[in-house]
Amino acid sequence: MSLLKTIFKNKKSNQNTPLCIPKHIAFIMDGNGRWAKRRSMPREYGHSKGAEVFRRVIRYCGDIGVEHITVYAFSTENWKRPESEVNAIMKLLSNFMDEAFADLEKEKVRVVFLGSKAPFSDELREKMEKLEKDSSIYKRILNVAFNYGGRDEIVNACNELIADGVTNVTSELIDSKLYTCLSPDPDLIVRTAGEYRISNFLLWQSAYSEFYFTDKLWPDITSEDVDKAIASYSRRERRFGAVSPSTETVK
Ligand code: FPP
16 A cells, blocks of 8 residues: 555645545546447447446555545436447446445445436346445445436435425535435546546535546556546645635735
8 A cells, every 4th residue: 555655745835745535536437438449349348347447446445545435337318328338337237236245344335326226127226225225334435326417416405305395495405415415525536538527427516626637548547546646636725715824925
């Protein structure tokens, strides 16, 4: 775990500053299709490699002390893809859950699915619900956004508040009804494959998130790339709309 021991120079103060491990990292795992195409392979092959990398990355993030991880695995718009590709991703989800059940005591992570489970087969939905229930004793959280859309999430939260009879909506009330209500807002959002878009991901929660983009395709991502994202994050000054102490002293 070289990352935790790594110290880098803070350019501003010229002091040694330790890396800052984000409490919550979210990943937009993009580029599986292009990765496969470059190898003249079907897109499903890219997703299968992407699923392996997903497992490696979440394990690494857990090892270095990230308490909340969110991955964008299937959006509300991804249903528009060819049936064979959609079926392949459903199968990968099912395989992931089988492994997660087997490794529950070793991994000690609470799995939460973000999104409505209504469109899934009974078998898949029951497996998702069982995994959420069986893993709910653990503190560390893995949010798997599956059939997820940020707008859908906000609309769903509002409808739940209306159903509860709420007449005065607050930020905190919306927070409490989001699919991510067990996690703090993401500190860092990583998007791969050279795209600079949010793509309907964590629209509410990303208000003050830091973003890290890399041209590397998701199946090529390694723990060193996670280190680079965290090193970049550690150099950022997060002001949350306020001014920095150094700015205040400048007349
Ligand atoms: C985006 O790449 C990726 C997806 C829509 C699917 C992500 C799925 C996985 C990483 C594997 C499954 C994970 C779980 C948890 C089951 P893209 O297909 O849009 O790539 P492209 O932009 O190169 O076409």
